[in-house]
Structures are given as C-alpha cells and as structure tokens.
Amino acid sequence: MSFYQEMRQYVLRHGAINNLYLDRFQRGDLTDEEIRQFAVEFYNFARFFPKILVAQLVNTEDETVANELTKVLYSELGDGHSRKRHELLYRDFLRSIGKDVHEAMTQQMLPSTKSYIEGMEQLYSSGNHATALGASFGLENMAITMWDHLIPGLTRLRATRYPAMDMTYFTFHRELESGHEEAMEKAVAAIDGGIDAGAGGLSVQEREDFHRGVKAVLDYLEGFWTGLEKAGFQRRQDLEGAAVAPGRLHEGATQLTG
Ligand SMILES: [Fe+2]
Ligand SMILES: [Fe+2]
Numbered sequence: 001m002s003f004y005q006e007m008r009q010y011v012l013r014h015g016a017i018n019n020l021y022l023d024r025f026q027r028g029d030l031t032d033e034e035i036r037q038f039a040v041e042f043y044n045f046a047r048f049f050p051k052i053l054v055a056q057l058v059n060t061e062d063e064t065v066a067n068e069l070t071k072v073l074y075s076e077l078g079d080g081h082s083r084k085r086h087e088l089l090y091r092d093f094l095r096s097i098g099k100d101v102h103e104a105m106t107q108q109m110l111p112s113t114k115s116y117i118e119g120m121e122q123l124y125s126s127g128n129h130a131t132a133l134g135a136s137f138g139l140e141n142m143a144i145t146m147w148d149h150l151i152p153g154l155t156r157l158r159a160t161r162y163p164a165m166d167m168t169y170f171t172f173h174r175e176l177e178s179g180h181e182e183a184m185e186k187a188v189a190a191i192d193g194g195i196d197a198g199a200g201g202l203s204v205q206e207r208e209d210f211h212r213g214v215k216a217v218l219d220y221l222e223g224f225w226t227g228l229e230k231a232g233f234q235r236r237q238d239l240e241g242a243a244v245a246p247g248r249l250h251e252g253a254t255q256l257t258g
Contacts, residue, residue: 002192003188003192003202003207004185004188004189004192007134007137007141007188007210007211007214008141010211010214010215011137011138011141011142011214011218012141012142012145014138014142014218014222015218015222016138016142016146016218016219016221016222016225017142017145017146017149019222019225019226019229020229021225021226021228021229021232022146022149022150022225023149024229025038025149025150025153026148026149026150026152026153027153027156028152028153028154028155028156028157028160029153030153030157030232031232031235031236032161033232033235034228034232034235035097035157035162036097036098036099037228037231037232038228039093039094039097039099039104040094040099040103040104040107040109041109041110041113041224041227041228042090043090043094043104043105044109044113044114044117045113045116045117045224046086046087046090046169047087047090047105048117048121049076049086050073050076050077050087051121052117052120052121052124053069053072053073053076053124054073055121055124055125056069056124056125056132057069057070057073058125059124059125059126059127059132060129062129065129065133068183068187075176086169086172086173089168089169089172090169092166092168092169093165093166093167093168093169093170095166096162096164096165096166097162097164097165110227110228110231111227112223112224112226112227112228113224113227115220115223115224116220116221116223116224119216119217119220120135120217120220123135123213123216123217124136128209128213130202130206130207130209130210130213131209131210131212131213131216132213133187133188133191133210133213134209134210134211134212134213134214134215134216134217135213135214135216135217136184136187136213137184137187137188137210137213137214138213138214138215138217138218139217139221140177140180140181140183140184141181141184142218142221143173143177143180143181144174144177144178144181147170147173147174147177148174150170151167151170151171151174154167154170155167
C-alpha cells in the first residue's frame with residue numbers, strides 16, 4: 001500500500017467521521033436545541049476558516065503552495081463577489097432556522113470548538129510544511145463523508161420541522177469537494193512520487209510529520225463532534241432532571257443531604 005493509500009485509509013477509519021453524533025445527525029435525530037447548537041458551533045468553523053488560511057499563507061515559503069492557498073482563500077471570500085463569501089451563505093442557513101446572527105457570533109463557543117479552531121490555526125501556521133500538508137490532507141479526505149452525514153440529516157429536518165431551511169452552504173460545499181480530494185492526490189503525488197507507487201520522495205521524518213498533521217486535525221475534529229454530543233446529552237439530562245424534580249423533592253431529606 002502506498003503512503004497516500006495508507007493515509008487515506010487512516011482518515012476514512014478515524015473517529016472524526018465515524019462517531020455516534022454524526023450517525024445520529026445523519027438520521028435527523030436531533031432535538032431543536034441540538035440543531036441550534038450545531039448551527040452555532042459549526043458557524044465558528046465557517047467564520048474562522050479564512051483566518052486559518054491566512055495564518056497558513058503568511059507562513060508559507062513555497063510559492064506553488066502559496067498560489068494554491070491564495071486560490072482557496074479567494075474562493076472562500078466569494079471569488080471577487082463579496083456577497084458570495086461562504087460565511088454569508090452560512091448566515092442564510094442560520095436565519096432560515098430562526099437563529100440570530102448576532103447571537104450566534106457572540107455566544108461563547110464550546111471549549112471543544114475552540115480547541116478545534118485554534119488547533120487548526122496552530123497546525124497550519126507551525127512552519128512545518130509536512131505537518132500542515134498532512135492537516136489539509138486530513139480535512140480534505142474526510143470532508144465528503146462529513147457532508148454525506150450532515151446533508152441527509154438536514155434534509156430530513158427540513159422535511160419534518162424546518163421547511164424554510166436554506167441548505168445552500170452545505171450542498172455548495174459538497175459539490176466543491178471532489179475537486180479538493182483530487183488536488184490532495186496531486187499534492188501528495190508531487191512530493192512523494194506517485195499515488196500507487198509512493199516512490200518515496202518524502203523522508204521518514206517528513207512522513208511522520210505528515211501523519212502527525214493528519215492525526216492532529218482529525219483528533220480535534222472528533223473532539224468537536226464529541227463536544228456537541230456531550231452538550232446535547234447534558235442538556236437532555238438537565239431537562240429530564242427538571243421534569244422529575246417535584247418527585248425528587250418528595251423523596252425528602254436523603255436527596256438534599258446526599
Ligand atoms: Fe468554504
Ligand atoms: Fe474541501
């Protein structure tokens with residue numbers, strides 16, 4: 001198995017895209033509270049992504065890589081049409097499910113979301129080219145699986161509870177994505193000498209650094225979903241607790257002192 005194939009298999013098996021939360025999301029099995037929380041936490045990612053790209057760009061010496069990054073950033077910012085900035089597409093989604101943009105922007109993010117965003121910025125700006133490339137590789141190779149969990153779930157929620165939902169941000173990104181996987185194939189082939197052969201343009205150290213980047217970004221992303229799962233669970237527990245609270249009071253002093 002070539003290095004490229006090995007890394008791709010690693011991504012596809014990782015908990016970042018194989019987890020309880022995404023499976024539940026795919027079924028559309030989310031409370032209203034959970035869908036709003038997802039919307040806000042994911043918004044942080046959509047909002048900060050250009051900043052992460054800039055962090056990478058200003059730390060990139062290789063001009064070919066810098067050119068590619070510039071293209072991605074330009075696309076993020078709407079390809080010269082400021083109204084088509086991806087973040088604005090996301091705002092349409094927020095509003096369509098009744099979430100206020102100001103509220104979404106000012107609400108404190110979950111610690112797991114913060115770790116994901118800050119971790120990614122750090123990986124991309126660390127100056128280690130192989131690690132940064134590994135992180136991009138991890139993201140681009142998990143993306144189709146992620147959209148293919150989110151979009152069916154949102155489609156179900158739109159059909160059942162959110163008829164006004166605007167899913168453009170999600171479907172638009174899904175369409176862009178196969179191009180990104182191909183670009184990654186080419187990038188790895190360019191430095192490692194061929195997808196099938198994996199002729200070994202990368203040194204052992206560079207392979208390790210690359211793998212570290214893949215793992216780090218996916219671990220952060222897994223944390224992001226786990227954070228949402230836990231927050232939802234906690235909220236349900238609290239609600240159930242509140243619902244049975246009067247009964248508990250009757251149980252008396254043991255509850256209060258115990
Ligand atoms: Fe985007
Ligand atoms: Fe992508």
